[in-house]
Amino acid sequence: MIELKSYLHGEWVSPQTTALLVSPTTEEAIARVSADRPSLQTALDFGRKVGGPALRSLSFEQRGAMLKVLSKAIHTHREELIELSLTTGGTTRSDGKFDIDGASGTMAYYAALGTKMGATNSIVEPSEQLTQDPRFHGQHAWLPRHGVALHVNAFNFPAWGMGGKLAVALLAGVPVITKPATSTCPLAFRIAEILIATGVMPRGAFQFVAGSAGDLVDQLGPQDLLAFTGSADTAAKLRSAKSVVSRSTRVNIEADSLNSAVLAEGVSAGDDVYRTFLRDVVKEMTQKTGQKCTATRRIFVPRAMMEQVIEDLSAELSRIKVGNPANEEVRMGPLATKQQQTDFLAGLETLKASGAKVAFQHALSLVDVPAGKGFFVPPTLLRADDAGSANAVHTHEVFGPSATVCAYDSTDECIALVERGEGGLVCTIYGEDREVLRTLLLGIAPFHGRVLVVSAKVADKTIQPGLVLPSCVHGGPGRAGGGEELGGERGLRFYMQRTALQGDRALLDRFFEASKS
Amino acid sequence: MIELKSYLHGEWVSPQTTALLVSPTTEEAIARVSADRPSLQTALDFGRKVGGPALRSLSFEQRGAMLKVLSKAIHTHREELIELSLTTGGTTRSDGKFDIDGASGTMAYYAALGTKMGATNSIVEPSEQLTQDPRFHGQHAWLPRHGVALHVNAFNFPAWGMGGKLAVALLAGVPVITKPATSTCPLAFRIAEILIATGVMPRGAFQFVAGSAGDLVDQLGPQDLLAFTGSADTAAKLRSAKSVVSRSTRVNIEADSLNSAVLAEGVSAGDDVYRTFLRDVVKEMTQKTGQKCTATRRIFVPRAMMEQVIEDLSAELSRIKVGNPANEEVRMGPLATKQQQTDFLAGLETLKASGAKVAFQHALSLVDVPAGKGFFVPPTLLRADDAGSANAVHTHEVFGPSATVCAYDSTDECIALVERGEGGLVCTIYGEDREVLRTLLLGIAPFHGRVLVVSAKVADKTIQPGLVLPSCVHGGPGRAGGGEELGGERGLRFYMQRTALQGDRALLDRFFEASKS
Numbered sequence A, B: 001m002i003e004l005k006s007y008l009h010g011e012w013v014s015p016q017t018t019a020l021l022v023s024p025t026t027e028e029a030i031a032r033v034s035a036d037r038p039s040l041q042t043a044l045d046f047g048r049k050v051g052g053p054a055l056r057s058l059s060f061e062q063r064g065a066m067l068k069v070l071s072k073a074i075h076t077h078r079e080e081l082i083e084l085s086l087t088t089g090g091t092t093r094s095d096g097k098f099d100i101d102g103a104s105g106t107m108a109y110y111a112a113l114g115t116k117m118g119a120t121n122s123i124v125e126p127s128e129q130l131t132q133d134p135r136f137h138g139q140h141a142w143l144p145r146h147g148v149a150l151h152v153n154a155f156n157f158p159a160w161g162m163g164g165k166l167a168v169a170l171l172a173g174v175p176v177i178t179k180p181a182t183s184t185c186p187l188a189f190r191i192a193e194i195l196i197a198t199g200v201m202p203r204g205a206f207q208f209v210a211g212s213a214g215d216l217v218d219q220l221g222p223q224d225l226l227a228f229t230g231s232a233d234t235a236a237k238l239r240s241a242k243s244v245v246s247r248s249t250r251v252n253i254e255a256d257s258l259n260s261a262v263l264a265e266g267v268s269a270g271d272d273v274y275r276t277f278l279r280d281v282v283k284e285m286t287q288k289t290g291q292k293c294t295a296t297r298r299i300f301v302p303r304a305m306m307e308q309v310i311e312d313l314s315a316e317l318s319r320i321k322v323g324n325p326a327n328e329e330v331r332m333g334p335l336a337t338k339q340q341q342t343d344f345l346a347g348l349e350t351l352k353a354s355g356a357k358v359a360f361q362h363a364l365s366l367v368d369v370p371a372g373k374g375f376f377v378p379p380t381l382l383r384a385d386d387a388g389s390a391n392a393v394h395t396h397e398v399f400g401p402s403a404t405v406c407a408y409d410s411t412d413e414c415i416a417l418v419e420r421g422e423g424g425l426v427c428t429i430y431g432e433d434r435e436v437l438r439t440l441l442l443g444i445a446p447f448h449g450r451v452l453v454v455s456a457k458v459a460d461k462t463i464q465p466g467l468v469l470p471s472c473v474h475g476g477p478g479r480a481g482g483g484e485e486l487g488g489e490r491g492l493r494f495y496m497q498r499t500a501l502q503g504d505r506a507l508l509d510r511f512f513e514a515s516k517s
Helices: A041-056 A060-076 A078-089 A093-117 A160-172 A182-197 A232-239 A242-247 A272-290 A303-318 A338-353 A391-395 A411-419 A434-447 A488-495 A505-514 B041-056 B060-076 B078-089 B093-117 B160-172 B182-197 B232-239 B242-247 B272-290 B303-318 B338-353 B391-395 B411-419 B434-447 B488-495 B505-514
Strands: A006-008 A011-013 A018-022 A029-034 A136-144 A149-152 A176-179 A206-208 A225-229 A250-254 A259-263 A296-302 A357-361 A380-384 A402-408 A424-430 A448-454 A496-504 B002-004 B006-008 B011-013 B018-022 B029-034 B136-144 B149-152 B176-179 B206-208 B225-229 B250-254 B259-263 B296-302 B357-361 B380-384 B402-408 B424-430 B448-454 B496-504
Touching: A006 A041, A018 A182, A029 A078, A029 A182, A041 A136, A041 A176, A041 A206, A060 A078, A060 A093, A060 A160, A060 A182, A078 A093, A078 A182, A093 A160, A093 A272, A093 A488, A136 A488, A136 A505, A136 B434, A149 A160, A160 A176, A160 A182, A160 A225, A160 A488, A182 A206, A225 A232, A225 A488, A232 A242, A232 A250, A232 B242, A242 B232, A259 A272, A259 A411, A259 A434, A272 A296, A272 A303, A272 A402, A272 A424, A272 A448, A296 A303, A296 A411, A303 A357, A303 A380, A303 A402, A338 A357, A338 A380, A338 A391, A338 A402, A402 A411, A411 A434, A424 A434, A434 A448, A434 B136, A434 B496, A434 B505, A488 A496, A496 A505, A496 B434, A505 B434, B002 B182, B006 B041, B018 B182, B029 B078, B029 B182, B041 B136, B041 B176, B041 B206, B060 B078, B060 B093, B060 B160, B060 B182, B078 B093, B078 B182, B093 B160, B093 B272, B093 B488, B136 B488, B136 B505, B149 B160, B160 B176, B160 B182, B160 B225, B160 B488, B182 B206, B225 B232, B225 B488, B232 B242, B232 B250, B259 B272, B259 B411, B259 B434, B272 B296, B272 B303, B272 B402, B272 B424, B272 B448, B296 B303, B296 B411, B303 B357, B303 B380, B303 B402, B338 B357, B338 B380, B338 B391, B338 B402, B402 B411, B411 B434, B424 B434, B434 B448, B488 B496, B496 B505
Parallel strands: A149 A176, A149 A225, A176 A206, A225 A250, A259 A296, A259 A424, A296 A402, A380 A402, A424 A448, A448 B496, A496 B448, B002 B029, B149 B176, B149 B225, B176 B206, B225 B250, B259 B296, B259 B424, B296 B402, B380 B402, B424 B448
Antiparallel strands: A006 A011, A006 A206, A018 A029, A136 A496, A357 A380, B006 B011, B006 B206, B018 B029, B136 B496, B357 B380
């Protein structure tokens, strides 16, 4: 059985005590992972003192070239990784591709950005005169922080989560310690092996922790960074850490989100926009068994459209085959862990207790699964006819293949209901009428990190709402954690320090000319 | 005696129970301030529901016009305010001007920026194609958050602190509740009266809390903002608040800072740069009795220059007249409170216990002060010949007229010693040699929000290091709180939400064209 090691201060380290990981499909043991709670101060120091200076000595262009090799290495092992995702993570082939191509694609994007940013290692904003004297200037420059980036990733995207964060930090010039979620760690571990085997990363630029993060969070300092994706509960704990509270360790959090799909007033069942709406909702509910931070949880529809929408979604959902993802007919696998299964079923009860009713539940005749095994749950569509009073629908994220159709009576009410989510990652608006779309967009935008507008002219050209493009920021205010990742060059700034430089214009200019060499 | 009221939900509110404030010069009672710990949920709601929509309906240009009136109102009352600062805050006329002109100047700067930003109310970044299809675009837009900005200000700049934060929030379109430090609240209260009397701020756009902030911090929500200037201890408490930890209330903190002045290798006592260095250090040590977040606390000089620097600084410091700021001869007044006096004297002992020695202490024959009265302290210059071992010099901020001269033996050692401050607001480098300046600048920058480089060509043109220009960011990493304020348009973004909008290019363009009307 595979033993998942950590990669610390330049070497692979075996765990002292281990726990077993099981297949979410068959519940057979698949790997041993560390059950230690190690002290990792030396790993932090190694990153800061060895990895940091090495990365900072490279230009964006050179770091980009490194990312290109890393991206290609993942792509070269694509088939092996998809298979591993399937056996250890319970994903379908399609789900596995989504995760693995997400990782290599984001790395390739940042590789290209590095080339574009060129032979420099700072981002310099336009200079401006500060006083009456034309010689005395101010210039805001971004330089890499001298700390380590600790990446704590979620179980649902062991590849993409790790690869995306890694690409941005390395391009910014900051060494990384990455800690994948333990439950889906086998895929992350294999990718770490592949990345390290390329030999292109400087010593100390990348370390990997399988199992507990030990004392890492508490040991972070004023130049370090902590980027977390996961539950709001864990996020609150990290944010209360002494490092964050007392040493201003910079934090980026991506947490719970009650993402919305809004069917605007004025759309009819025959419209292209309506067909895209149905297709997207079904995909967002069931892809990766609904275990996506960007999955749709709330579906807002004009009251007159309620029955039609529920009927159409139910028909689509009933056609989904659930079971062993190794079987090619299967379109949806199990949840990742027993705990996720328990939480999902309890979450449905929470929504029902708050006034939501089951509109459709999948019969769940499992394909190709040993009897009584696997962490399977039925795709479930709920309805909230009095959406304003069903509080849990807007506040409780059920992390699996479920969403609630909410009725609204006016565009203003719809905006108010969307806002009840208190901050989300993404909202998708499907509509025909330009004024309605505009009202929805401007009302909803400040509560989201991303708003996708599906209008008639792009109904057949749009991306799926759950797709995180590296060129657009990913994150959201409030419940979603208040963070921002990716977004092209924007994402680099989390890892860098902006400093206002004041002095002789010619001198400052020359400093940054020279740093381009 | 003046009673300091709060201005909440559109009316002045008297305190139920009060405490006395005393003059820091004579210790006579000067004002009554609230000793209540009120519930201020209704004030928050009033700001969110009444102030927010009103401000958001205005364009940047219109908000700028409002700021212009507010700036002028302060300027019109300048003499009265300087006098009030002198009698209630213990500031000299010059110190009072620095604070009050800082407020009106920053407001005027943001008024002009509003005019420049024009008849729109969002900041839109360049659009970019997201997929193969030229029609499907992404656009990052910044819209004002729908919450309230709670401003918790420090005692040392009752005017500037309040005015600067207010200008940025109002221009961004976000209503403000401002809570000045209680000890120097009389000046902030009078300014609040003046601002409100202009009648130009929409109802709910500005509320003022004299005394305790009550339950405000705990009541903040996911669209609210908290901007704090003050001690690292209070900052840590605010950052642990439930609103921040669990609801992602966005926080900006400006806290302790061991700001440095670095005399680079290669400067001689006869150089212009050296004269500017002496002038700046003396000013930064004694202006506002050293009670500035940007005041110089550590002075790094090549070991060979130690005796010369100490001799020259001591000579300058000994000439400073200390006493009643109402007397025109006086160049330095008392500290603001008895507590500050106690803390300052204890702080000197902390530095001495850590290895620093007193190099110069002012004789302190007070001018025009009732015997035994007032919170006066002597300007004190310490020296650390073994700066590496004097840990407290780099970690303990003594908030008054004191600084420590630290010897260094190489440029690299100097950088390492500066870094020991673990993040600061400002570092000033005085030097002649271009390569030395460059090494210092690039080494030091990531640890600071601002670096001022005083080279030969700008030695007579530079600003004083402690001056916070509205066009440059103010804040710093680590110990300094990790925040960023001001910096022109940059400062507005704290109050706004960036959202990635995706959809039909023509449609998105039209939305933001329309919002310019």
